[in-house]
Amino acid sequence: MRRRASSEADRATAAREAIAYHEAGHAVVSMKLGYRCLYVTIIPDGDRLGHVCCEDPLIGGHDDKIEHALKVLIAASFAEGRHVGGSQLWGDADDRVKAKNLALLATDRDTERAEALINEMGGEARKLVEQHWPDIKALAQRLLVKGRVNFLETLRVPGSAASHGRPLRGLL
Numbered sequence: 694m695r696r697r698a699s700s701e702a703d704r705a706t707a708a709r710e711a712i713a714y715h716e717a718g719h720a721v722v723s724m725k726l727g728y729r730c731l732y733v734t735i736i737p738d739g740d741r742l743g744h745v746c747c748e749d750p751l752i753g754g755h756d757d758k759i760e761h762a763l764k765v766l767i768a769a770s771f772a773e774g775r776h777v778g779g780s781q782l783w784g785d786a787d788d789r790v791k792a793k794n795l796a797l798l799a800t801d802r803d804t805e806r807a808e809a810l811i812n813e814m815g816g817e818a819r820k821l822v823e824q825h826w827p828d829i830k831a832l833a834q835r836l837l838v839k840g841r842v843n844f845l846e847t848l849r850v851p852g853s854a855a856s857h858g859r860p861l862r863g864l865l
Contacts, residue, residue, distance in 0.1 A: 709735065710837065711773050715785065716743040717832035718772025720842075722821050723747040723765050725828075733832065734841040743836075759799045763814035764821060766792045771815075771822040772829050 712735045720733040728748040735743035750761035766788045773779075796807035822829065835842050 707777070710833070711777050712743045713833040713836040714776035714829065715769045715773040716745055717829045717836060718769035718822060719745045719765055720747065721772075721825050721829045721832055722768035722818065723750075725821060725825055726750070726761050726764065728761075728765075732841055732843050733836060735836050736840045759795050760814055760817075762795055763792055763811065764818045766795075767811070767815050767818035768822050771819050772826075772833075775822060775826070776830075776833070 716733050716735055720730050723730055723745065724747075728750060730745055730747040733743075733745045738744065747765075750765060751758050755761075769788060770785060773785075792811055793807065796810045797804070799810060800806035832842065
């Protein structure tokens with residue numbers, strides 16, 4: 694009986710860690726692309742197990758809106774996968790649906806071009822996760838201790854670019 698309880702506790706811990714790395718991936722890549730984050734949390738809220746509240750890449754006067762949004766969405770799965778040792782691209786069905794819809798929007802619903810865009814942004818997101826892994830790991834570890842990391846703490850991620858001045862939204 695004790696062994697079963699221990700394995701259930703281990704699974705719960707592993708799931709919480711996966712969520713922390715996933716959300717840290719969203720947040721760090723958002724900040725590295727120049728977006729401000731208000732907070733990051735792994736405290737469950739309704740049907741969400743965690744989320745970030747960052748400036749929305751789809752709002753603003755720059756040309757890389759959809760590409761940035763795709764990188765942020767995809768990077769979270771790569772960060773989660775790197776931590777848990779998985780090779781699947783999508784750990785979060787909501788992120789997958791958002792990414793596919795954005796890619797279809799960007800390609801006038803051409804499914805082949807949309808898939809190519811996702812693959813291209815996936816390659817760039819993977820590079821961002823690898824390049825900024827120490828920051829993702831540090832933020833995930835902080836989330837595991839605190840549950841929520843607020844704006845001033847997230848601004849301390851080294852190398853964060855200046856803000857593009859977009860509204861903050863908790864979409865991820």
